[in-house]
Amino acid sequence: MVIARVACRILFGALTVIASVSASEAHLDLPDPLIPGVLMEGAIVVEQAPGNIVSLALPEVAGLQWEQHGTKRTITTVNGVTSESFYFGVTAAELGTLDIPPATVRLSDGTSVSTAPITVMVSHGNAKLVGDAYAEAVFAPDTIVTGESTQLTYRIFVKPGCQVDKGAVSPPADAIRLSEPNAYVRGRSYDESGEAWTSFTTTWQLTWTKPGSYEVGGQQSYLRIAPDGFRRSVRSVAVKPARITVTPPPSEGRPADFAGLIGPVALTASLERSRIAAGEGTAIEVALAGPHVDLARAPELSLPAIVKSYQKETVIRPGGRVFRWDLVPAAPGEYPIPAISTAYFDVASRTYQRASSAPMVLTVLPGRASMLTVSGAPMRVAPSASQPAMVEMLPLRDAAQAVPAPGIAAIAFAVGLGLGGAAALARRIGPLRRAPHRGKALARAISARDLDAVARAIAQLRPELRDARLIQVAQRLQDAVDVARFGHSTVPDDIIASASELESVP
Amino acid sequence: MNQTRSALRALLVVAWLGCAFAAEEDAYAPWMQGRPHDAIAGLQRAARSGGGWGAWFDCALAARAAGDNGRAQACLLEAHRLAPARAEPLAALRLGGATIAPTWCERAGPIAWAGSGWPGVAMLAIAGACLGWWCCSRRRRNAIATLGAILVTACAPGAIAVWLDAHAPLIAVVRDTHLVDSTGAATSPVEAGTVLTREGQRVWNGRVLVQAPDGARGFVSLADTRMED
Numbered sequence: 192m193v194i195a196r197v198a199c200r201i202l203f204g205a206l207t208v209i210a211s212v213s214a215s216e217a218h219l220d221l222p223d224p225l226i227p228g229v230l231m232e233g234a235i236v237v238e239q240a241p242g243n244i245v246s247l248a249l250p251e252v253a254g255l256q257w258e259q260h261g262t263k264r265t266i267t268t269v270n271g272v273t274s275e276s277f278y279f280g281v282t283a284a285e286l287g288t289l290d291i292p293p294a295t296v297r298l299s300d301g302t303s304v305s306t307a308p309i310t311v312m313v314s315h316g317n318a319k320l321v322g323d324a325y326a327e328a329v330f331a332p333d334t335i336v337t338g339e340s341t342q343l344t345y346r347i348f349v350k351p352g353c354q355v356d357k358g359a360v361s362p363p364a365d366a367i368r369l370s371e372p373n374a375y376v377r378g379r380s381y382d383e384s385g386e387a388w389t390s391f392t393t394t395w396q397l398t399w400t401k402p403g404s405y406e407v408g409g410q411q412s413y414l415r416i417a418p419d420g421f422r423r424s425v426r427s428v429a430v431k432p433a434r435i436t437v438t439p440p441p442s443e444g445r446p447a448d449f450a451g452l453i454g455p456v457a458l459t460a461s462l463e464r465s466r467i468a469a470g471e472g473t474a475i476e477v478a479l480a481g482p483h484v485d486l487a488r489a490p491e492l493s494l495p496a497i498v499k500s501y502q503k504e505t506v507i508r509p510g511g512r513v514f515r516w517d518l519v520p521a522a523p524g525e526y527p528i529p530a531i532s533t534a535y536f537d538v539a540s541r542t543y544q545r546a547s548s549a550p551m552v553l554t555v556l557p558g559r560a561s562m563l564t565v566s567g568a569p570m571r572v573a574p575s576a577s578q579p580a581m582v583e584m585l586p587l588r589d590a591a592q593a594v595p596a597p598g599i600a601a602i603a604f605a606v607g608l609g610l611g612g613a614a615a616l617a618r619r620i621g622p623l624r625r626a627p628h629r630g631k632a633l634a635r636a637i638s639a640r641d642l643d644a645v646a647r648a649i650a651q652l653r654p655e656l657r658d659a660r661l662i663q664v665a666q667r668l669q670d671a672v673d674v675a676r677f678g679h680s681t682v683p684d685d686i687i688a689s690a691s692e693l694e695s696v697p
Numbered sequence: 698m699n700q701t702r703s704a705l706r707a708l709l710v711v712a713w714l715g716c717a718f719a720a721e722e723d724a725y726a727p728w729m730q731g732r733p734h735d736a737i738a739g740l741q742r743a744a745r746s747g748g749g750w751g752a753w754f755d756c757a758l759a760a761r762a763a764g765d766n767g768r769a770q771a772c773l774l775e776a777h778r779l780a781p782a783r784a785e786p787l788a789a790l791r792l793g794g795a796t797i798a799p800t801w802c803e804r805a806g807p808i809a810w811a812g813s814g815w816p817g818v819a820m821l822a823i824a825g826a827c828l829g830w831w832c833c834s835r836r837r838r839n840a841i842a843t844l845g846a847i848l849v850t851a852c853a854p855g856a857i858a859v860w861l862d863a864h865a866p867l868i869a870v871v872r873d874t875h876l877v878d879s880t881g882a883a884t885s886p887v888e889a890g891t892v893l894t895r896e897g898q899r900v901w902n903g904r905v906l907v908q909a910p911d912g913a914r915g916f917v918s919l920a921d922t923r924m925e926d
Contacts, residue, residue: 361903364920371875371883400925488734489764505764507873584789586725586758591751594780595818597863600856603818604849607825614826615833 215239217296217304220276222381224312225283229385230258233281235296235306238274242299247277250292254284254313283313317348320382323426324349326411328360328433336440337402338453338483339538340369343395343433345407348380348388352416355391359411360430362395366405369396369485398483399437400451408432444543446534450488454535456481458490460548462518462528468556472519474503477531477548480511489514490533495526498553523557629655630696637690642676652696661696664689725755733762741924744772750780757789766793767871767889771924774869774892781862782813782855795892796910800865801858812855821856824848866895868907868922876915877904885913893917 221233235247244264249257258280265276277296283289289312293305319325325348335341345360358375362368378390399405412427440449456479463474479487485507492500498520506513520526532547629652636644649669656662671686724739736759744752757772770793776786782802790797802809811817827845831837870891875883881902887893893907896914904916 364903365925367872372881374882584758584785584792586728586755587751587785588725588755589751591749591754592783593749593815594783594813595815596779597781597859600812600818600821600852600859603822604825607822607827608829609825611826611829611831612833613829615830615835619833619835 215241215298215302215304217294217306219291219294219306219309221281221291221309221311222379222385222387224314224316224381225255225281225289226316226381226383226385227283227285227313229316230280230282231381231385232278234276234278235294236274236276237296237298237304238272240273240275240298240304241302244275244277244296245299246297247279248295248297249279250294252289252291254287255289255291256282256284258282286313286315288312316381316383316385317388318383320348320350320380320388322350322428323353323415324355324411324413324428325388325431326359326428327431328407330407330433330435333434334436334438335398336438336453336536336538337400338398338440338451338536340396340398340453340482341435343397343407345393345430347391347411347413349390349413350386350388352418354414354416356412356414358391358393359409360407362397363405363407365401366397366399369398369483402437402439404434404436406432406434440536440543441541446543446545448491449534449536449543452479452487452533452535453483454481454537454544454546455539456484456487456533456535456544456546458531458533458546458548460528460531460551462551462553465551466554466556467520469520469523471555472517473553475500475516475518475528477514478511479514479533479546481535482510484510484512487512487533490531492516492531493529494518497521497524498526518553520553520555523555526553526555527551528553628697630694633690633696634694637687642672642682645672645682646676652693655696661692664692668693728759728762733759734765737763737765737768741772744775750776750783750786753779754786754789757786761789761793765889767869767873768924769793770795770890770892771869771871771922774867777867778863778865781859782809790892793890795869795890797867797892801861802855805854805858809855809858812852812857813859817852817855820848821852824852868893868895868905868917870917870921871924872921874917874921876907876909876913876917878915884915885909887917 215237216239217235217237219233219235222231225231235244237244247259249259263278265278267274267276288310291309291311293308295303295305297303319327327346329344329346331342331344333341343362345358347355347358349355372395373393375391375393378392380388380390382388408430410427411430412425415424415426417423440451458477458479460475460477463476465473467473475492477490489502489505494500498518500516500518503515503517506515528551530547530550532545534543534545536542537544629648633645633648633652636648646669649665649672653662653665653669656665668682668686668690671682674680675682724736724743726736727733727739728736737756740752740756740759744756753772753776757769757776760766760769760772770790773786773790773793776783777790780786781800787797787800787803802813811820824845827841827848831842831845870887870889870893872889874887874889876885876887877883879901887909891909893909896906896908899906900919901916903920904918906914907917908914
């Protein structure tokens with residue numbers, strides 16, 4: 192019993208040691224690419240190490256110089272996995288590719304771990320990375336035909352000490368997005384001096400239905416943080432724009448039934464049941480597969496006249512589109528269904544191609560007829576609620592009854608209110624009458640020898656007189672009229688003649 | 698000389714008539730020839746150039762016949778906005794799978810009749826005239842005010858129902874898309890032709906906040922709700 196317990200303990204210990212050793216893993220983390228002549232920082236990372244890193248044996252590589260700082264190391268734990276990083280300097284001598292053999296790490300428990308051999312490139316840094324930030328948009332390919340897909344890639348590079356909140360570029364409004372926008376992927380890039388920049392990259396799959404030239408660009412804002420961490424400023428950098436040219440498919444060699452479908456396209460056709468009895472129906476299914484079949488239309492069916500087809504709803508699947516028709520043959524027989532095909536433009540060969548199915552045969556067997564006895568009172572058949580029909584939905588053409596635009600009623604009410612009020616006010620004020628002409632009234636009274644009327648006309652006239660001479664004339668006329676009225680005499684002619692001057696008074 | 702001039706005039710008239718008939722193209726022709734997809738652009742142009750609710754309705758039927766349910770629903774929604782009291786656009790919208798709660802016109806039923814059409818416009822104009830006269834005349838006759846009040850009362854439900862339905866915050870998705878959250882991450886797919894309820898008028902980053910028929914809330918790109926010509 193004791194022997195068995197000891198054996199179990201030994202076995203358990205051995206398994207623990209094997210598990211811990213086998214879980215340890217080391218890898219060499221070098222900048223990609225290395226910049227020739229520039230001292231850059233590399234690291235060797237050991238995960239799940241049973242002890243601390245004691246020493247590091249870096250392999251000799253021609254054209255590569257290691258510089259061990261010796262002190263810089265970090266220990267991180269993520270999701271229970273502890274990793275220790277040991278940093279060192281590395282300088283590549285010249286451009287090219289370097290094969291680095293395994294490096295060996297000695298640990299404090301006496302074990303050692305080796306890295307896997309890797310290959311690194313030595314090349315110049317990205318010359319575009321100058322200043323604080325750089326942003327660019329790229330279409331690949333940058334010339335397409337309508338319906339062909341292209342990839343819009345947007346990259347933002349920021350120097351250490353700068354942050355980006357959100358991207359400034361989005362696809363043009365008239366582009367059709369073929370996929371959901373991808374999340375920004377973080378990466379690392381190096382400028383010519385070997386300094387590491389952080390990059391953020393996202394992509395969209397797009398296409399256009401209208402030919403033309405489209406451009407994407409804008410201003411990318413970023414946050415610049417001073418080394419002391421307190422002074423922050425929002426700055427912006429112009430995005431290097433991307434331009435794409437969308438052309439219509441070539442007219443040369445264009446098939447008559449080409450409807451804008453872009454290839455490659457695979458077409459398959461199948462009958463739900465190829466042998467049916469008379470009076471039964473079946474269905475034919477035509478499946479189109481390809482990256483751009485979302486824009487495909489139903490292909491034309493060439494069926495014998497005796498077989499009626501009724502198109503059903505189109506089923507859209509990822510990377511494919513399935514068209515379905517119900518087939519109803521009118522009589523028994525063997526009905527060949529010719530190959531179904533559709534024309535498409537192949538972007539690889541830049542030519543028009545045709546995707547075709549294999550021909551099929553529909554066999555309709557003669558069925559047995561039997562008498563059907565129907566009894567009972569006739570009843571009205573209610574329309575099926577599950578499949579609402581579009582029977583009553585016919586085009587209106589010009590027969591649509593005109594209706595007032597919403598809001599016309601309120602305008603009509605306001606107009607009526609204004610017109611009614613205006614009419615009432617006009618009636619209230621009354622018509623505007625011209626005042627009688629007082630000078631002419633006096634002339635009429637004088638010519639009629641009506642002394643009372645002359646007296647009234649002078650009384651109305653006098654308040655309007657401003658000229659001293661006319662006032663004197665009026666006074667003399669009034670005196671003469673008064674004498675004549677009460678003395679039963681006549682007005683002297685010279686006074687009547689002088690009164691003609693008053694006729695012009697309004 | 699006179700005969701020559703008359704002949705030239707007749708020739709000119711014939712040429713002008715020929716040009717006029719040639720220039721007038723029937724937007725329905727491709728549809729009647731079994732190509733509804735090719736008729737959509739012409740019908741949509743006609744509808745945009747003031748064809749009224751009937752033109753939008755016909756464009757929607759053509760789009761549905763061509764299998765473009767997203768455009769069909771958007772056209773029907775436009776027809777419904779122009780003629781909220783008409784039942785045809787609403788019925789077609791619901792046949793297309795839209796979940797639309799009973800509209801104010803439907804709820805009001807016959808009460809809305811008086812104020813929803815041209816009779817309503819005429820009656821409201823008369824009511825306005827009566828009330829305007831009553832307010833501004835020297836001798837205020839109560840009979841005129843009563844007539845105006847009765848007409849306003851009769852027309853108000855229909856007019857208000859039409860206005861509310863025309864401004865209902867409905868929006869149709871013309872192509873398959875996704876609802877996204879405020880970070881731009883997709884949350885739930887939305888099929889073309891789905892009618893969404895817009896929450897507020899605020900547009901953020903080309904997106905508007907909407908509620909789907911299943912109750913899901915999120916932002917939808919305005920580009921996915923606009924019809925192309």
